[in-house]
Amino acid sequence: MNDFTNLGVKAIRDGVAGGDFSAREVAEAFNAAVAGAAELNAFILTTPDHALAAAERVDADRAAGKPLGKLAGVPIGMKDLFATRGVQTTAASHILEGFEPEYESTVSQNLWNAGAGMLGKLNLDQFAMGSSNETSYFGNVSSPWRKEGTNAAMSPGGSSGGSSAAVSARIAPAATGTDTGGSIRQPAAFTGICGIKPTYGLCSRWGVVAFASSLDQAGPMARDVTDCAIMLEAMAGFDPKDATSLDMPVPAWEAGLDADLRGKKVGIPREYRMDGTDPEILDSWERGKEWLRDAGAEIVEVSLPHTKYALPAYYIVAPAEASSNLARYDGVRYGMRELPEGAGLQDMYAATRAAGFGDEVKRRILIGTYVLSAGFYDAYYNQAQKVRALVSRDFNEAFKQCDVILAPTTPTASFPLGEMSDDPLAMYLNDVFAVPASLAGLPAMSVPAMTNKDGLPLGLQLVGKAFDEQGVLNAGLAIEQRAGFSARPEKWW
Amino acid sequence: MSKYRIQGVTGEWEVVIGLEVHAQVVSKSKLFSGAATAFGAEPNAQVSFVDAAMPGMLPVLNAECIRQAVRTGMAIEAQINKWSRFDRKNYFYADLPQGYQISQLYHPLVGEGSLHIEADEKAGIPEDKVIGIERIHVEQDAGKLMHDQHPTMSYVDLNRCGVALMEIVSKPDMRSPAEAGAYVRKLRSILRYVGSCDGNMEEGSMRADVNVSVRRPGEEFGTRTETKNVNSVRFVMQVIEYEANRQIDLIESGGAVEQETRLFDPGTGTTRTMRSKEDAHDYRYFPDPDLLPLELEDAFLEECRASLPELPDAKRARYVGDLGLSEYNARELTAEVETFARFETLLAATAKGIGKPEREVATQVANWALSIAPGVINALGAEANPARATAEAQAAILDMQAKGEISGGQAKEIFELVLKTGRDPQEIAETEGLKQLNDTGAIESVIDEVLAANSDKVEEYRSGKDKLFGFFVGQTMKALQGKGNPAVVNQILKDKLG
Numbered sequence: 001m002n003d004f005t006n007l008g009v010k011a012i013r014d015g016v017a018g019g020d021f022s023a024r025e026v027a028e029a030f031n032a033a034v035a036g037a038a039e040l041n042a043f044i045l046t047t048p049d050h051a052l053a054a055a056e057r058v059d060a061d062r063a064a065g066k067p068l069g070k071l072a073g074v075p076i077g078m079k080d081l082f083a084t085r086g087v088q089t090t091a092a093s094h095i096l097e098g099f100e101p102e103y104e105s106t107v108s109q110n111l112w113n114a115g116a117g118m119l120g121k122l123n124l125d126q127f128a129m130g131s132s133n134e135t136s137y138f139g140n141v142s143s144p145w146r147k148e149g150t151n152a153a154m155s156p157g158g159s160s161g162g163s164s165a166a167v168s169a170r171i172a173p174a175a176t177g178t179d180t181g182g183s184i185r186q187p188a189a190f191t192g193i194c195g196i197k198p199t200y201g202l203c204s205r206w207g208v209v210a211f212a213s214s215l216d217q218a219g220p221m222a223r224d225v226t227d228c229a230i231m232l233e234a235m236a237g238f239d240p241k242d243a244t245s246l247d248m249p250v251p252a253w254e255a256g257l258d259a260d261l262r263g264k265k266v267g268i269p270r271e272y273r274m275d276g277t278d279p280e281i282l283d284s285w286e287r288g289k290e291w292l293r294d295a296g297a298e299i300v301e302v303s304l305p306h307t308k309y310a311l312p313a314y315y316i317v318a319p320a321e322a323s324s325n326l327a328r329y330d331g332v333r334y335g336m337r338e339l340p341e342g343a344g345l346q347d348m349y350a351a352t353r354a355a356g357f358g359d360e361v362k363r364r365i366l367i368g369t370y371v372l373s374a375g376f377y378d379a380y381y382n383q384a385q386k387v388r389a390l391v392s393r394d395f396n397e398a399f400k401q402c403d404v405i406l407a408p409t410t411p412t413a414s415f416p417l418g419e420m421s422d423d424p425l426a427m428y429l430n431d432v433f434a435v436p437a438s439l440a441g442l443p444a445m446s447v448p449a450m451t452n453k454d455g456l457p458l459g460l461q462l463v464g465k466a467f468d469e470q471g472v473l474n475a476g477l478a479i480e481q482r483a484g485f486s487a488r489p490e491k492w493w
Numbered sequence: 494m495s496k497y498r499i500q501g502v503t504g505e506w507e508v509v510i511g512l513e514v515h516a517q518v519v520s521k522s523k524l525f526s527g528a529a530t531a532f533g534a535e536p537n538a539q540v541s542f543v544d545a546a547m548p549g550m551l552p553v554l555n556a557e558c559i560r561q562a563v564r565t566g567m568a569i570e571a572q573i574n575k576w577s578r579f580d581r582k583n584y585f586y587a588d589l590p591q592g593y594q595i596s597q598l599y600h601p602l603v604g605e606g607s608l609h610i611e612a613d614e615k616a617g618i619p620e621d622k623v624i625g626i627e628r629i630h631v632e633q634d635a636g637k638l639m640h641d642q643h644p645t646m647s648y649v650d651l652n653r654c655g656v657a658l659m660e661i662v663s664k665p666d667m668r669s670p671a672e673a674g675a676y677v678r679k680l681r682s683i684l685r686y687v688g689s690c691d692g693n694m695e696e697g698s699m700r701a702d703v704n705v706s707v708r709r710p711g712e713e714f715g716t717r718t719e720t721k722n723v724n725s726v727r728f729v730m731q732v733i734e735y736e737a738n739r740q741i742d743l744i745e746s747g748g749a750v751e752q753e754t755r756l757f758d759p760g761t762g763t764t765r766t767m768r769s770k771e772d773a774h775d776y777r778y779f780p781d782p783d784l785l786p787l788e789l790e791d792a793f794l795e796e797c798r799a800s801l802p803e804l805p806d807a808k809r810a811r812y813v814g815d816l817g818l819s820e821y822n823a824r825e826l827t828a829e830v831e832t833f834a835r836f837e838t839l840l841a842a843t844a845k846g847i848g849k850p851e852r853e854v855a856t857q858v859a860n861w862a863l864s865i866a867p868g869v870i871n872a873l874g875a876e877a878n879p880a881r882a883t884a885e886a887q888a889a890i891l892d893m894q895a896k897g898e899i900s901g902g903q904a905k906e907i908f909e910l911v912l913k914t915g916r917d918p919q920e921i922a923e924t925e926g927l928k929q930l931n932d933t934g935a936i937e938s939v940i941d942e943v944l945a946a947n948s949d950k951v952e953e954y955r956s957g958k959d960k961l962f963g964f965f966v967g968q969t970m971k972a973l974q975g976k977g978n979p980a981v982v983n984q985i986l987k988d989k990l991g
Contacts, residue, residue, distance in 0.1 A: 038708020083549045096548065103542055105549060214782035242551050242785050280802040321782050324583050328546040332649065345647075349585055372583070372777035381779055 001154040004029035005170045008301040009074050009227035012173055016058060016073030023062075023073030027117055030075045034119050034170040039493040042156075044080050044138045045088050046120035047072040054117025061115075069336075070234045072115030077166045077175035078119035079348035081128055081219075082108045083207040091209040092126045092136035095329045095336050095356025105207025106239045107176065107218050114234035119172055122162030126358045127326065128183055128211040131430045133161025134421045135360040143191055144169035144489035145412055148455035151492075152416040156403040157187030163221045164191040168489060174222035174231050178208060180215045181314050182409075182434025185446035188221055189409035189459025192487060194228045194450045194476065195221040199466050201246035203232075204239030210325040212318035213244075215438050225447060225476040232469065248467075256470045259478040262296030266475065267402030272306040274411070274431060281408045281458060284449040286404050287462045288479060295478035302398040302405065306390045310436040313391070315428060316371050316384035317439070320360075321366025330358060363424065390483030392440040399465050404475045407433050409446040409459035437463045447476040457487065497617060497669030498710070507710045508716070508737040510673045510703070511665035512729070514680060515658050516690035517634065517698035518561045524633050524657035525552030527594060532696050536639070536650035544655040546590035551783050558657035559787065561689035562602050562631050562795045565659060568687045568804055569626055571606025573794060578628075578786045583777040587649050588636035596660075598778045602787070603629035608663075608683070609806060610675040611824070613831035617671040624676050625664035634658045659690070665704065665714065670730035677701060677726050678828075682805050685830045700724045703757075705736040706750070715740070716750040720757050720764050731762050739764070808833060814857035816840075825863055835884070836862045842888035847895045854895065861891060865901075869908050877912035886911050889918040895979045897978050903927045929978040933985065936969070936977055940985055943968045944952075954990060962986065 004026045007015065017022045031048040046385040048106055048251060058072045083089045090096045090172030104112075111117075125135040132155040133141040143156035156165040157247040160177035164187030167175050177184035179197035196219045203218040209218060220231030233253055239245040239483035268289065271280070289299050333339035357365070371380035410430055420427045437444035443466070449475030460479060464472035498505040505738070523530055526543035543550045578600040581593040606626040612618055636654035638647050661680065667673045681699060684690040692699050703723075706717035720732045729856050740750045754773070755764040803811070805827050812823035826836050840858045844851040866887065870877050890907055893899045899907065899922055907921045922928050930936060943965060944951055952963040969982050 083547075089548065091548070099548070101547065101549075103547070205549070206551050209548045210783075212782070241553060243553050276592070278675075320779060324581050324593050324777070327583060327585065328548070328590060330585065330587075331591060332587055333545055333590060334547065345587055346585070369777065372779055374775045377777075377779070 005033045007173060007357070008223045009071065009174050009230050011228065011424070012074045013070070013072060016062065017068055019062070021075060023058040023117075024052065027051040027055035027075045030119055030172060034166075037169055037171045037493050040142050040144060040165050040169055040171075041139050042123055042141050042162040042171065043077070043120040044090060044092065044123050044136075044162070047087060047118050048120075050087070051117035051119050054096060054115070055114065058202065059113050062383065069113065069115030070230060071111060074115070074173060075117045075119050076111065076231075077119050077122045077163060077172040078108055079124055079160055079163050079178060081124060081178050082176060083209070084108055084121065087121065088386055089121065089209070090138070091128070092138055093329075093356065093358070093361070094137040096209075097137070097336060099335050101207070101425050103207060103294050106204035107235045109206065110237060111176070111234055113380065116234070118155040118327050122160075122166060122175055124162055125159035125183075125360070127209065127322070127361050128159040128178055128180055128216075128308050129322070129360050130158040131182070131186060131427050132185075132415070132420065133158040134417060135358050137358060137414065140417050141165050142417065142493075144491075144493065145191060145414060145456055146489070146492065147416075154414045154456070155190065155417050157190035157414065159183040160187045160195070160221060164188055164193060164195070167191070167193045168225060169491075169493070170474060170488075174220060174402050176218060176228055176235065177221045178211075178216055178218050178433075179438065180211050180217075180318060180419045181438045182431035184219045185409050185434050185444060185459070185461060186431060188446040189448075189461075190414040190457065192457030192485065193212045193221055193223055194225055194445065194447050194457075194480075195219060196228050196445040196469070196472065196476075197438070197443065198232060198236060198469055199443045200248070201244050204235045204237070204242045206239055206241040213325060214319040214321060215314075215318055218442075221321070225473055226254065226257060228445070228476075229257060229399050229473050251470060253470055253473055256474075257477055259295055259481050260480050261292060261475060264297045264404065264471070264475070265300050265301035266292045266297045267300055267405040269302055269304045269307065269405055269407055271304050272407045274432070277408070278412050279348050280413075280452045281411060284458045284460060285406070287483070288449060290405060291479050291482035292475060294482055297475070297478075300402050302401055304391075304398055304436065305393040306387060306394050307436055309387045310391050310439055311428065311432050313384040313387035314365070314431075314435040316380050317388060319364040319368035320372050320381050321368070322367045323372065326357075326361070326365055329353065331356075360424075367425075373464045388439045391436050395436070395440045395442060395463070402466070404468075404471050405463040406475070407461045409433060409461040409464065413452050413454065413456040413458055433461060441470045442466055443469045445472045445476050447479050447483070449479065449483050450485065451487045455487070457485070495617075495668035495672060497671070499707070499737055499741055502745050505710060506707045506737070506741050508668060508670075508733060509665050509706045509708060509714055510667035510733055511717075512663045512667070512673060512676060512704065513702040514661045514663075514677065515700050515702070516565075516661060516684055516692075518558045518631075518657035518659055519689055519691055520555060520557045520561065520657060522555055523655040524555055524558050524631065524888075526655050530656050532698070534652055537652060540651040540654065544590065544651055546592070552595060552781070554784065554787070555657065558631060559602065559789075560793070560797055561657075561687075562629060562659050563789070563794065564687050564801055565661075565684060565689045566606060566629050566685050567798055567801055569606035569608050571626060571629065572604030573789070574600065574604055574648060575604055575794070576600065576786060577602045577791045579784045580782045581781045584774045586635070587647065588638050588651075590636070590654060594633050594635065595781055595784070597628045597630035597653030599780070600786075601630035606945070608676060610672060610679050613671070613675065616675065617669060618675060622672065624672075625729040627662040627664050628685045629659050629661050632658050632660060665706075670733040673703070673733055674726045674730045677729055682828060682830075686802055686804055688802075694724045694726070697724055702728050703729055703732045705733055705734070705740070707737050707740045707744070715744075716752050718750065718753055718755050718764075720755045721767065723757050726759060728759055732757050732764060735763055762875065812855075816852055818855055819858050822859045822863060824854075832862075838884040839891075840885050842884045843891045844893075846888050846892040853890070854891070857891060857895065861887065865905065865909065869905055870912065873909060873912055878915070879912070881912050881915040882908075886918050893918070893922060897931060897980060898922065898928055898987055900975075900979065901927055902975070903929065926976070927942065928976065930973055930976045931978045931981055933981060934966065936973070936981055937985055939972045939977075939984070940965075940969055940989060943972060945987060951990065953966065962990070965990070
């Protein structure tokens with residue numbers, strides 16, 4: 001029997017369409033793989049029936065000669081930040097435990113409309129706040145990867161850590177992610193897979209539990225660039241229910257894939273070469289330049305002078321928005337409610353939120369509340385917004401000299417779970433290369449480059465002009481073809 | 494200048510008043526959701542996922558609400574800001590599911606404008622006055638808590654939650670309760686003319702936060718208090734009187750006014766502290782990241798302007814200038830939308846029926862509409878069905894009256910029957926004999942009889958006792974059972990008496 005779990009999105013779609021195998025066979029294989037990987041804790045909830053039902057619809061449609069969708073027969077993992085009708089949606093928090101929305105997020109609905117099925121709801125950092133998947137109320141996610149010669153559980157990255165673990169462990173061919181300040185790219189880099197955060201506004205935020213509205217953006221995580229392009233085509237699209245949604249047709253990125261970069265310029269931002277960066281990360285960056293040069297691109301140095309202010313600005317803007325976005329979890333209308341004996345309204349709020357939110361979420365609510373407070377607003381929030389504008393301007397200037405920017409995705413490879421969890425600042429630094437593109441709302445992707453001396457994957461990041469997902473995907477494809485990244489985690493679960 | 498002063502123990506005090514009026518925008522759906530806005534629905538029947546702040550829900554701006562606010566801004570001759578933005582005002586309360594109200598702090602939709610209030614000696618407003626308006630911004634209304642449904646818990650009704658409000662902020666330009674009352678009435682009138690708010694204060698679709706401070710005439714402003722959610726003109730005036738006197742007593746007894754938010758108790762006519770400055774919320778305003786800045790196009794603004802109706806001041810001036818109405822009639826007729834609408838319909842129908850320009854029948858129609866018709870309706874009480882008082886029926890009555898076919902008294906009688914029965918006025922006039930006698934021959938013969946029977950009085954009259962003319966008219970009308978056309982009777986009598 002074919003091991004369907006080795007197949008990616010394109011292979012499954014084409015195989016189902018061509019009659020090589022049924023969608024049901026594929027769904028069953030992945031359902032079994034999911035059931036056998038409980039040790040990874042990648043899923044908060046598995047939904048094998050959803051995957052099977054979707055597969056059966058596809059098989060029936062094919063038998064009836066009906067046209068098939070872009071993702072017909074592909075079972076995927078759904079980050080548990082997307083509202084799914086009638087299926088528990090928690091944002092990995094206690095406060096939403098048991099919450100079953102009566103609505104379906106636009107992105108997940110788009111995926112179902114394209115013929116995909118759902119294997120389950122993927123674990124994540126609570127409310128997408130975290131870079132290691134250690135803040136989930138439902139427990140840490142373990143990366144399928146381990147340092148060579150050790151058994152220590154490694155971080156799959158975060159916040160989309162369930163997504164990265166599931167895809168790299170081959171228990172899902174693809175998964176949805178969301179990226180606020182690197183939450184797709186960093187986990188993708190940590191686990192040797194691809195992930196793209198599109199231009200802000202390309203994927204609807206409607207039905208996605210909000211973290212920081214001006215930064216949150218959904219995107220796909222999959223094993224290769226082509227699979228990401230296919231997924232993104234299905235996820236993206238104008239949504240009148242999201243006022244920040246881009247009203248433009250979805251480009252045919254898959255059909256437009258082209259690794260020939262002749263005539264293209266690749267910018268290398270000088271400021272990303274920071275003191276103390278892991279030499280192996282720098283090595284991967286050098287290799288990336290070579291690969292892109294080999295693909296015909298010209299390498300040019302560019303400057304993004306406000307890079308060092310991006311992370312501090314991000315850690316003002318994102319918590320500020322989060323402190324307001326999370327006010328709705330108050331125990332009144334849905335989710336958990338803590339009502340101590342004799343409690344009044346304010347007591348109920350305090351008790352519910354104290355019990356329902358984890359430490360990292362509380363930390364960010366406190367930071368956000370502080371920076372928006374009377375007397376601090378100008379010094380923090382307004383100043384951060386100015387920095388944000390300058391970071392955007394940096395990119396605009398740089399893109400006058402190049403078509404796409406190449407940089408490392410992360411300053412380090414994955415680290416053991418627990419190693420950084422008591423040092424929030426060190427944890428926040430993990431997103432130092434990812435955050436600038438988020439602040440500027442630009443498309444950015446991580447593709448696997450190599451493994452380091454410990455046998456752990458390292459990713460390279462490509463940042464493109466607004467709306468130029470194609471340029472990002474094409475450069476990613478050029479790297480993918482030359483990097484020949486074939487490492488995969490040894491199955492221990 | 495208002496002469497309104499409060500006499501304290503230590504001297505005279507002047508009151509300084511500013512009003513923040515919250516006006517619910519007339520629109521089918523809410524400011525940021527598709528839920529309906531009708532008043533009086535079952536609790537929580539008009540709540541969308543957005544209104545209930547379910548996870549992942551997003552606001553989408555309802556352009557009609559913006560259009561109404563822009564039209565309102567234009568009606569008070571205000572600056573319309575082509576670029577504005579929505580901010581979040583953050584606080585926790587059970588009637589606010591999002592944990593924030595979407596409002597406009599930093600960049601409101603409408604900037605400075607003004608509103609004219611007219612002199613009204615009786616009310617204590619010696620001369621016309623212009624009240625400055627600081628801004629109008631658009632924001633979400635909150636839901637309602639119901640405390641009487643359960644012994645230990647409060648219930649929440651979210652129907653009102655997310656309905657669009659205009660907050661119309663005046664400058665501290667008012668100096669007496671009367672001015673504040675006139676301001677609210679005028680503002681309400683303009684809103685109802687424009688159709689942007691139904692102005693129904695009882696249902697809470699218009700309510701005011703009343704800012705009051707006192708000072709020695711001519712000195713700097715004192716510390717103000719803000720009394721929230723006052724929902725009638727009378728209450729607004731009561732709040733001002735009560736607050737001003739309370740503040741004066743406080744200062745004169747050596748205390749100081751605290752800047753605080755207060756609540757009005759309509760039962761006692763007093764205000765009490767709601768929260769002091771120390772307890773004031775820090776609302777942590779910041780731009781709502783779910784919404785893009787609002788940019789208005791010229792074509793949209795032109796459409797808004799073109800859709801504005803004739804406004805109260807202009808209409809009043811036209812009634813006086815073009816229709817020749819008295820100032821009093823013009824003011825009365827233009828105060829309420831329903832009044833002028835009824836008047837204008839009736840005026841058009843009457844002018845058309847009689848075949849004369851509106852100007853020539855306007856005063857007759859105005860008197861009918863303002864005093865005669867309401868008098869008849871009120872006198873009949875429950876017997877009258879005002880729905881039968883159609884413009885056609887009333888125009889037909891006025892037409893007959895103008896042509897001399899019926900007298901003023903007959904007009905009232907016919908109108909009474911119309912209200913009671915809905916019958917056709919002309920038919921009533923015919924079958925009920927409610928018509929004036931215009932037949933000169935018939936009138937002449939009656940007059941001849943009257944003069945013959947009173948030859949002594951005729952002599953007296955002819956010898957100079959002019960006052961007896963009324964007697965002859967009375968006798969003639971009596972003989973004619975009140976149906977003689979007075980003009981014809983007068984004429985023939987004059988001719989005959991020489």
